[in-house]
Amino acid sequence: MILVxxxxxxPFDRLIRTVDQWATDHRxxxxxxxxxxTHYRPVTMKSFSHIPYDSFRDLQKxxxxxxxxxxxxxxxxxxxxxxxxxxxxxxxxxGEHRNGHQFATLRQFGxxxxxxxxxxEVELLQLLDxxxxxxxxxxxxxxxxxxxxxxxxxxxxxxxxxxxxxxxRHLLSGKRADAA
Amino acid sequence: MRILLVAxxxxxxxxxxxxxxxxxxxxxxxxxxxxxxxxxxxxxxVLEIPDTARDSAWxxxxxxxxxxxxxxxxxxxxxxxxxxxxxxxxLLVGKMFGARTIWIDSIANSEVLSLSGRLVRPIxxxxxxxxxxxxxxxxxxxxxxxxx
Numbered sequence: 001m002i003l004v005x006x007x008x009x010x011p012f013d014r015l016i017r018t019v020d021q022w023a024t025d026h027r028x029x030x031x032x033x034x035x036x037x038t039h040y041r042p043v044t045m046k047s048f049s050h051i052p053y054d055s056f057r058d059l060q061k062x063x064x065x066x067x068x069x070x071x072x073x074x075x076x077x078x079x080x081x082x083x084x085x086x087x088x089x090x091x092x093x094x095g096e097h098r099n100g101h102q103f104a105t106l107r108q109f110g111x112x113x114x115x116x117x118x119x120x121e122v123e124l125l126q127l128l129d130x131x132x133x134x135x136x137x138x139x140x141x142x143x144x145x146x147x148x149x150x151x152x153x154x155x156x157x158x159x160x161x162x163x164x165x166x167x168x169r170h171l172l173s174g175k176r177a178d179a180a
Numbered sequence: 181m182r183i184l185l186v187a188x189x190x191x192x193x194x195x196x197x198x199x200x201x202x203x204x205x206x207x208x209x210x211x212x213x214x215x216x217x218x219x220x221x222x223x224x225x226v227l228e229i230p231d232t233a234r235d236s237a238w239x240x241x242x243x244x245x246x247x248x249x250x251x252x253x254x255x256x257x258x259x260x261x262x263x264x265x266x267x268x269x270x271l272l273v274g275k276m277f278g279a280r281t282i283w284i285d286s287i288a289n290s291e292v293l294s295l296s297g298r299l300v301r302p303i304x305x306x307x308x309x310x311x312x313x314x315x316x317x318x319x320x321x322x323x324x325x326x327x328x
Contacts, residue, residue: 007190008214009231051231052216054261072288076198076328104290140328144198148325153202155282155306156183156258 004033004132007071008050008172011038012096015088019067020045022128032059065131067124070102076107080137086127088118089174113139181206184256184279186270188231189214191261196220198327199262207253211247213266220308232265239268247273262286268296275303282306286327293318 004019006012020042029047034056042045051059060066060077062171068074070089071077078085089103089108090096103111110117114136118124143149183206187196193212200220208221214230225312229246232239242292245267251273258272260282261267271281283304290311301307307321315323 009190053193053212053214053218054218071191072286073194076191076194079328097297101288101291105288108290128289135287142198143201144327145325147201148197148327152199152282152308156202156260157181159307 001059001063002028002031002065002067004031004035004045005056005061005074006034006036006038006069006072007073008034008036009088010036010097012036012069012090013038013040014091014094014096014121015049015067015069015124016040016042016045018124019128022125032063058059067132070105071180072105075105075115076113076140079112079140080138081144082136083116084114084116084134086116086118086124086131086134088120088124113137128146181258182256183208183258183260184211184250184254184270184274185209186211186259186261186267188212188264188266189217189256190308191288192267192286193217195284196262198258199284202276203260207313211266213269229266232269240265244271244273251277256269258270258282260284263294264294265296266293268300270305271300278307282308283312285321287311287328289314295319299314 006015016038016079017040033045033047034051035051061081066078066083066085070087081162089106094140105155106117109115116127118127183203185196185208187193191210197220203204205223205327209224211228211229212226215228217226219226227250230242247270247296256279259269259270259281262284263286271283274281283297283300285294287310301320308324309315309321310326312323314320
């Protein structure tokens with residue numbers, strides 16, 4: 001099964017239309033899509049505007065390939081589950097997002113194993129034509145690195161705020177109170 | 181210690197999930213913007229607040245109302261958010277209620293801090309970016325690594 005997702009907040013007609021037309025041309029009945037507020041109505045794909053979080057995660061576990069916008073949620077999940085993921089960034093110049101951070105995301109993560117970047121619809125179609133050959137393996141466990149968690153935990157479990165007098169003294173000495 | 185953890189459904193929620201080990205041992209109340217979510221820690225049901233797009237001020241009122249209700253009932257010592265706009269609002273409300281606050285900017289923001297992050301930067305007690313070059317440019321930001 002191929003799982004398509006563009007999140008739930010913004011429409012992404014270019015991606016949904018391209019995959020749906022490909023599915024129609026190739027008579028693929030195994031494509032499920034979460035399309036959010038996308039205007040285009042898929043003909044061949046089974047589409048939903050919103051799939052509840054836990055059921056969606058279950059679909060991600062079962063699918064063979066993911067096709068997504070360049071959202072970190074999809075990319076992290078694909079890396080965790082070891083699923084090949086085709087990623088097409090939202091282009092803010094076409095009004096598909098508020099800024100260009102999805103291009104930045106792809107610049108940072110597009111070269112990792114199992115991640116297949118498509119900058120345009122043409123590249124998306126090229127990847128779709130070899131969709132059954134794409135491979136991936138899990139590259140991420142379910143947890144952030146221990147050093148991150150430990151440093152965060154130190155701050156989280158810090159007992160009480162230092163008394164006001166100490167904070168003022170730190171302020172006067174030019175240090176931040178939370179650096180104590 | 182009571183901790184309120186707020187993250188929008190999707191990537192923000194997944195990033196928070198990956199950090200859950202830092203909150204073990206505390207009484208955790210999770211808040212998100214979707215139904216049917218399983219709490220990463222503890223047995224308190226995940227509470228839902230309406231999502232708000234940061235560019236539409238009208239949708240902020242129901243989100244704020246939901247947050248106020250949660251704060252009155254739970255009265256957290258610490259508020260943590262990985263984004264997005266509703267999480268930033270939770271930090272602002274948390275500050276009003278005297279809680280400590282932690283903002284963790286999404287790994288997606290590799291070139292500039294998110295707008296929500298810039299909004300809460302003056303009031304958050306700990307501001308984390310996942311990009312070292314951003315922390316070097318701005319000394320109010322801390323870099324502790326990436327959630328990957």
